[in-house]
Amino acid sequence: MTGREETTAEKNDQHLRGKRIALGVVATAVYVLAAVVVVCLVHNSGTYPAGSDTMYHIHRAELVYSSVCAGNWWPGYDPTWYNGVEILRYWPPLAPYLMAACQAIAQGDIWAGYLLFVGILVVGSSIPWLYIGYKMDRPWLGAFLGLVWFFLPNNLYQLFAEGNVPRALSMCFLPLYAYNVAAFLRGEKRVNFAGISVCFSLMVLCHLGYAGMLALATLLFVLIYCLVNRRVRVALRAVLAMLLGFLLVGVWLVPSLFGGISNIDSSTTMKSFFQSLGVSLNPLERLRTTLVPYIGLPGFVLAVTGALFSNRKAAPGFITAAITCVLTSTAVMPFLAALPGGGLLWMMRFISIALCLILISLLQWRRLKTPILVTFCALIVLDCVPSLSLIYGDRSGVQPVERLSQQQKGTLVEEAKSITTQRLCVLQEGSGVIDAYVLTNLGGTTNQVFGAGWEASTTSRNILLLNRASNEGDFLYMFDRAKELGADTVLMNTDVVENPEPDMVEQLDECAEKTGYKLVNTSGIYRLYHLSAAPETFGVKTQYPAIAIGKNSDTIALSYPAFKQTADPNLNHYTFDELSRYHVIYLTGFTYDDQQAAEDLILQLANSGVRVVVSADGIPENKNSHDRIFLGVRCNTVRFNNGYPDLHTKDGILDTDLFPSDMTTWNTVYLEGLDDPWGYADLGDGTHVDFMGTAGSDNIVFVGFNLTYYYSLTHDESVGGLLSQAMDLDSGELPERELVPLALSYGPNAITVTSPEDNVNTTLAYHDLFDDVPGARDDFHLTVVDGGTTRLPLAYPYLWQGVAVSALGVAGLVAFSRGHRHAKEPGNELA
Structure with a gap:
């Protein structure tokens, strides 16, 4: 009897196994068929490769492909963008290498390679869900989720609207990561511990910033899991596994973090990564546009329902997802921005993480009634329909090269490329990635001042x-600094000027002429300028008459281009010999370690004949007294509304323009302790306050009321004249620049520069790879060399340190995955 029962059970198991194998085969075939359909639709869309950043990633793929074909397996340096950029150091390498492999399969055709890559994403993001469904004993639901995951609105938005190819690739690994976390918390299996680390490493190699956000989401999920299930130890082990994932890719991660991405994830861009829930959850809103991030009402309702009614295994994921969705609202942004590091919380990028948690939790919610489950699945499918237009586009069938060529007609791009000998500067906002790609990859290569992915460039400032x-x-500043960056050609779109004056075109041509650029051609809003006398390859030797020190040095330099900008605001880091070479020194937002030494230096410079102008609004607070006093001059706060009162000066009363409309309240300072006041304002009731004058020396001039910033915003001529008088410098004065012919060659391991003179700016971006090179130094993010031949190395940065961190990660993974025991609670499965 027992034998018969066993035989029957074995037959049932075989039958079930056969059904599951058949389901796997059929589901995989459906995924492949879906990929073929998507590729065909994208190919005929007339808009591919769609996405604002897609061309950047295609450029990287082409760079990798061409370099590998030439025998260089790590093309860490790209000379075409940003005066030379380490293009694989700060943006992870997995996506460009996979796209390059697709291009190789397509026999070098980058467009066919892109289509193949999209097809791989469809299948690659589906198979993990099928696998998860089997592991969680819900194969049919897993197979369904695999089919819809790629087509979820936010996932389509990432790929076809944002064009964030690395983040789209990470969607293939995100479900596996979430599953391994959930499985480990339930059963503490070694394979899941390792799965967390490996999947997280792959996420890092796709998109470091996104991996960081996933880490924060994981911490929130683990915290909620601890509160619901009261299992702290296993939760800490899951976090440890995630941290080991960072270490595993140390060979790439260490150079990326040590070098420092210039301005990536700045809080100044934080506000654009929040959105009203009325848009994020409203399915009708997408009938108007699909070019916005979208959570989806069905998904959010499912998260809230699951948070309230599901079991302990599923509830933490639902709760985390619901909280994450709420945190994407613009109403929450001020609270998050106030947190330490809050500027890194770009919440719209958490949407797909929340959606993944919802689907993983749905697989864990086994007691959900089938009719309700089917209803939610149907609503999820229905919610995907409007976003399908991102795939099929306008169905015109226009191919990329033809479309890109048409977009450049009338822009003078082709003529600009033809006359450029060293580097081209295109001043045209709004379509920068496409412009950069067309200049670099379409119809011949042209080196550029700009490019795409500026956060990773050392010349970002x-x-x-x-x-x-x-x-x-x-x-005047624009043309002068374009020359400093080695641009022999400038293509200007005049529409980028925000408040153009009636004689703007005349001003533009006059400033170009003054800096050596000649007008070559015009076409509508485009004007093309060229340095016809420039050598084919040149550096720039410069003598500045003035220097601005402090974090606000950019503002004064924009209005007075004769000022040399500085990266170091600390006055104690400068010497008398270094600063005495300048006619004028401007201090704005400066710092010091030793106030007495800083004051002594300024007095010594002033007594030697150097004019020192101090922006009082940028005087630092004294660490002991908390007063803002420098050279005996005290700064006191004052506020103006709409505009300044009459400004009384030695030359008469200034009737200044009103403040800009978005800055009607003006918080600034007035001055006490001046030896010779140059100007005052009447605040009413007979109260006079000084805003300008000298102290300590006739060559030390203090300027209050934030006049420099006001002038940069309004270009008020009366204030400009007053500032010029204070600085003994005219706003039209320029630094002396001499173009020096250079011999320059790029090799796989180094750049060789031969200069006939000392102290020549090569116009190449400076990288920390050059730190130990004799005769080479950094000057405002550009590389300066002395006479003779200088070899600038292009070796892989921090290689051995990165290898050591990766080895530590491997050792930790082996040690900790072997060291923990299984959970005591019955059952290790998620069923």
Whole structure:
């Protein structure tokens, strides 16, 4: 009898196994068929490769492909963008290498390679869910989730609207990571411990910033899991496994973190990563546009329902997802921004993480009634339909090269490329990634001042200031710094000027002429300028008459381009010999370690004939007294509304323009303790306050009321004249620049520069790879060399340190995965 029962049970097991194998085969075939359909639709969409950043990632893929074909397996340096950028150091390498492999399969056709890559994403993001369904004993639901995961609105938005290819690739690993975390918390299996670490490492190699956000989501999930299930030890082990995932990829991660990405994840861009829940949850809103991040009402309702009614295994995921969705609201942003490190919380990027948690928790919620489950599944499918337009586009069938070429007609891009000998500067905001790709990869290569992915460039501050100068109409600075960056050609879109004056075009041409650029051609809003006398390859030797020290040095330089900007705001780090070479020194937002030494240096410089101008709004607070006093001059706060009162000066009363409309309240300082006041304002009731004058020496001038910043915003001529008088410097004065011919060659392991003179700016971006090179140094993010031949190495940075960290990660993974015991509670499965 027992034998018959066993035989029957074996037959049932075989039958069930056969059904599951058949389901796996059929599901995989469906995934492949879906991939083929998606690829065909994308190919005929007329918009591919769609996405604002997609061309950047295609450029990286082409760079990797061409370099590998030439025998260089790690093309860490790209000379075409940003005066030379370490393009694989700060942006993870997995996506470009996979795209390059797709290009190789497509026999070098990058567009066919991209289509193949999209097909791989469809299948690669589906199979994990099928696997998870089997492991959790819910194969049918797993197979269904595998089919819809790629098509969820936010996942399509990432790939086809944002064009964030690495984040789209990470969607293949995110479900596996979430499953391993949930499985480990339930059963503490070694394979799941290792799975957490490996999957997280893959996420890091896709997108470091996104992996960091996933780490925060994991910590929130683990915290909620501890509160619901009261199992702290296993939760800490899961966090440990995640941290080991960071260590495993230390060979890439260490150079990325040590070098420091210039301005990535800045809090200044935080506000654009929040959205009203009325948009994020409203399915009708997407009938208007699909080009916004979208959570989905069915998913959010499922998260809230699961948080309230599911079991202990599923509830933590539902609760975490619901909280995450709420935190994406613009109403929450001020509270998150106030947290330490809150500027890193770009909450819209957490949406797919929340959706993944919802689906994993749905698989764990075994007691959910089938009709309700089917209803939720149907609503999820229905919610995907509007976003399918991101796949099929306008169905025109226009291919990428043709479309990109058409977009450049009338922009003078082709002519600009043809006359450029060293580097091209295109001042055109709004379509920068496409422009950068067209210049670099379409119809011949042209080196550029700009590019895409500026956060990873060492010249990020330089290029942001170029954009600011073009927007604000500081054309003299714009052309002068374009020359400093080695641009022999400048292509200007005049529409980028935010408040153009009636004679803007005349000003533009006049400033170009003054800096040596000649107008070559015009086409509508585009104007093309060229340094016809420039050598084919050149550096720049410069003598500045003035220097600005402090974190606000950019503002004064934009208005007075004769000022040399500095990266170090600490006055104690400068010497008398170094600063006495300048005619004018401007202190704005400076710091010091020793106030007495700083004051003594300024007095010594002033007594030697150097004019020192101190922006009183940027005087640091004394650490002991908490007063803002420098050279005996005290700064006191004052507030103005809409505009200044009449400013009384030695040359008469200034009737200044009103403050900009978005800055009607003006918080600033007035001055006490001046030896010779140059100007005062009447605050009413007979109260006079000084805003300008000298102290300590006739060559030390203090300026209050934040006049420099006001002038940068308004270009008020009366205030400009007053500032010029204080600085003994005209706003039209320029540094002396000499173009020096250089011999420059790029090799796989080094850049070789031969200069006929000392102290020549090569116009190449400076990297920490050059720190130990004799005769080479950093000057405002550009590389300066002395005469002779200088070899700038391009070796893999921090290699042995990275290898050591990776080895530590492997050792830790082996030790900790072997060291823990299984959970005591019955059953190790998630069923």
